[in-house]
Amino acid sequence: MTDANAHAHPVIACLSARFGDGLIETHRHRGDATAVVRPDRYREAIAFLREDTDCAFDFLTDLCGVDRLELKLKPRFEVIVYLYSSRTNSRFRLKTRPLNDADPVIDSIVDLFPAANWPEREVYDMFGVRFTGHPNLTRILMYEEFVGYPLRKDYPVNKRQPRLPMREIPDDRPGMIFL
């Protein structure tokens, strides 16, 4: 999978020099570079990208999760970090894949990028990926009573968990105005 010219990209070159086989794959498409790191080196890679004076990624654009169940890829979950460098005006995407599909766990990067706080909670809320070291890993969008993780591909699309009992609505409703 590794792009033969990937080393031409300065950030990928830096990362592969530093992490070697900790880098699972790299990818470039129309100027956007991506690297996938092993989960045990993920936190270290983020710290490196932030601290290294050539990379200098000082801004976390976003952090999101992916469930690759229907792509039939292993490991199932992926966490993607989008970084921006205001120093070099460039962007980079770092991916990592928690190894355990039944209980995906990955390091939190909130202490490196405080902006990761809410995105990590969202990934936890939607996909059930736990971030170790997160200061407040609770649901952010769904309510506390919600059971399961709604953006997992095996969450039934018609499943509802209402907080209030839902009234049954008859088809014929006298007095109601339908425009």
Place this chain on the structure above:
Amino acid sequence: MAVKEGQGGFFTSRLSDGIAWARKWSLFPYPFVTACCGMEYMAVSAAHYDLDRFGAAWPRFSPRQADMLMVVGTISQKMAPILKTVYEQMCEPKWVVAFGVCTCTGGFYDNYATVQGIDRVIPVDVYIPGCPPRPETVLDALMKLQDKIQSEYHPLTGSVRKSA
């Protein structure tokens, strides 16, 4: 003296008509605005479409002072108990307008997060479809609600709504 609907004499039915006339021209909306339909609600409220012609322009941000609950925008399962509380805090008489297709049926949000129509939580008087509805549609709905209020029986005491 308990007067049932349709059994009142000339005086009580004239009185009911008079109260209905007063109520339909002084609707105080409570804008329960949760989503993009709010933009259209603002357009309706502003001078160009001028809800004030119908006496329904002055939004009351306390449910206790409002008698028309305008639910404008998607209601999530998380928001549903709050909507119900606001509805219950409103004094009788009160009417509910479902503004936009998300409030009517959930719209295209057929998913884990969205209530599939607010009538599953509270009773609704007028359903306005559209994503978002045109302001003319909202005015049409308001006039139809006024017709409904005029046709209802308004006792001096007690509830206008016979069943919730």
